[in-house]
Amino acid sequence: MADVVIRIRPNGPLLVEGPIKLLDANGNEIELPQGKPAIALCRCGASKNKPFCDGSHKNVNFDEEARQES
Template identity: 45%
Template structure:
């Protein structure tokens, strides 16, 4: 299945399908066997680039809708 990214309202980016998560130098984060991961958008996660739920307490808000 191709990678699918879903921007969650007031939350993270859900990534599912066939994907790799890499750092700027090309290192690959170990996400093997995970059907989905959640990437931080608020900048407050202690587990960057992954979401740890910090957006729930830091006041982060964002509602994104695709335009046709």
């Protein structure tokens, strides 16, 4: 079993569980929220607390189906 599990929430964030390091575009480590079993990473682009989800996906009616390209 993998140590890290990433779950895609329907029309919402990516939930990441397990021991990870999160780095910004310059390679700097981003402090992770403490005391939570998982972190939620925004995939809608609307969060005001990127890279974390702040629930804004609900306000913008994020629809993952509409964003998938084939």
